[in-house]
Amino acid sequence: MANNVDQPTVDAAVNGAARFTPEEVENLNTRFAGAHPVDMGRWAAETFGRGLVMTSSFGAESMCAIHMMISAMPDIPILFVNTGYLFPQTLAFMEQMRRRYNLNVLEYHTFNDPVVWLTVNGEPDPRRRNNVDACCAANKNEVFDRAMRELAPAAWIRGVRAHQSDHRSKMKVVEYSRRVNAWAISPLLGWSHRQIFDYMKQHQLPHHPMWELGYVSIGCNPETCTRPIGMEDDHRSGRWAGLDKKECGIHLDQGAGI
Numbered sequence: 001m002a003n004n005v006d007q008p009t010v011d012a013a014v015n016g017a018a019r020f021t022p023e024e025v026e027n028l029n030t031r032f033a034g035a036h037p038v039d040m041g042r043w044a045a046e047t048f049g050r051g052l053v054m055t056s057s058f059g060a061e062s063m064c065a066i067h068m069m070i071s072a073m074p075d076i077p078i079l080f081v082n083t084g085y086l087f088p089q090t091l092a093f094m095e096q097m098r099r100r101y102n103l104n105v106l107e108y109h110t111f112n113d114p115v116v117w118l119t120v121n122g123e124p125d126p127r128r129r130n131n132v133d134a135c136c137a138a139n140k141n142e143v144f145d146r147a148m149r150e151l152a153p154a155a156w157i158r159g160v161r162a163h164q165s166d167h168r169s170k171m172k173v174v175e176y177s178r179r180v181n182a183w184a185i186s187p188l189l190g191w192s193h194r195q196i197f198d199y200m201k202q203h204q205l206p207h208h209p210m211w212e213l214g215y216v217s218i219g220c221n222p223e224t225c226t227r228p229i230g231m232e233d234d235h236r237s238g239r240w241a242g243l244d245k246k247e248c249g250i251h252l253d254q255g256a257g258i
């Protein structure tokens, strides 16, 4: 699979995003190798200012990245994609965190009615998806792309970590995303599950309520999309279990179809 990021050419980028040469990007990634994510977040806030947004699924460990970024920019816009198939616990958790930390959450919804979409697309059992790529394309990626077009950020903070998948292991902390037409910044890329746990404990940050039930990576509610896992399992193994699919598509440059 091709890396999702290319270096920008001066005429390829808008939103003021082409402010680094490839050499400068390389220097930044060298500088950030082993740096603390909080320092990367501060750099992003100082560098991009109002042009900065972050995405969050309000999943198991999402409060780690959110806490780091609101420390640097308290009102950073937090894009939350609502597919129509999220767990009620996720919606409740998002709302609880939004109020407790005064978060600037921008919730974008699928255009589709969740029940009608299943009926029209030959999905008779709401607990399963026969065609996960079609569902992710219609209800997650379309929403994400629409939101990013409207927000038109200069840079996007994302919570990916290198150990989560082969695709993510090839990412750099600072990359240019042609899909979003903005810089993609990944402060937590090099962090382990343990480091995140310790940070959350130190700052008394809550996990998603289903985390204690073995849901360590939480997406949508069909059992084909999110399952609890055992202590020894890979942390992403509960997502689309049994399928080759490892990404919803948001972190790929051409959507869910690849």
Ligand code: SF4
Residues within 6 Å of the ligand: 083, 085, 129, 131, 132, 133, 135, 136, 137, 139, 140, 219, 220, 221, 222, 225, 248
């Ligand atoms: S994760 Fe599952 S329910 Fe959610 S959009 Fe993708 S296929 Fe649909």
